[in-house]
Amino acid sequence: MIDKDHIPSRDDDDDDIDGYTKIDRYNPKLIENLSANYLNVLKQIGEDPEREGLLKTPERIAKAMLYLTHGYDLDAQNILNSAMFKEEYSQMVIVKDIEVYSMCEHHMLPFFGKAHIAYIPNGYVVGLSKIPRVVDAFARRLQVQERLTNQIRDCIQETLNPIGVGVVIECRHLCMSMRGVQKQNSVTTTSAFTGEFLKEKTRTEFLNLISSKLS
Numbered sequence: 001m002i003d004k005d006h007i008p009s010r011d012d013d014d015d016d017i018d019g020y021t022k023i024d025r026y027n028p029k030l031i032e033n034l035s036a037n038y039l040n041v042l043k044q045i046g047e048d049p050e051r052e053g054l055l056k057t058p059e060r061i062a063k064a065m066l067y068l069t070h071g072y073d074l075d076a077q078n079i080l081n082s083a084m085f086k087e088e089y090s091q092m093v094i095v096k097d098i099e100v101y102s103m104c105e106h107h108m109l110p111f112f113g114k115a116h117i118a119y120i121p122n123g124y125v126v127g128l129s130k131i132p133r134v135v136d137a138f139a140r141r142l143q144v145q146e147r148l149t150n151q152i153r154d155c156i157q158e159t160l161n162p163i164g165v166g167v168v169i170e171c172r173h174l175c176m177s178m179r180g181v182q183k184q185n186s187v188t189t190t191s192a193f194t195g196e197f198l199k200e201k202t203r204t205e206f207l208n209l210i211s212s213k214l215s
Ligand SMILES: [Zn+2]
Pocket: 104, 105, 106, 107, 108, 109, 173, 175, 176
């Protein structure tokens, strides 16, 4: 049953939930409420939630959903601030083929693919492993690909204050391929730039570098 006066949040309780302790810690009351809702969903789509294979499904979906949206608990600017270093390097830094897993906010179906991110330092560089973590912080929420692209660009621009930022994201959307138009192989590409990357020469260099294969 859902207690209408108190909707639990992720950090109401510090108890560990089995299997998810490494990833995050969720409030058991929230899992219980979400599970009750998913049980209703199962009934309403015509399933029998009492059959063996579905007995633990509401709880599994609840835990999966909390994991798939754990970006709400992350602060992308903090992630970058925690690993910024003074450095005179002033050439383009590119991290390419970063895996992206997100969910469209219109259908709550996954979209996934790759992000390619570049910046030109202005006195500061950031630990390279932090860039994929920034992608995750924004991707692990309900999203649209266009906003995801802009949020990553803006976060890097505002935190690192580089000479320019370039972000390109290529994703397949299950809401396109599993339903409706069923264009199985279409890929959506979005991009966002600041500063030096607004110039065609820099942007072309970036796009050439991310499309070249090293291996
Ligand atoms: Zn969608």
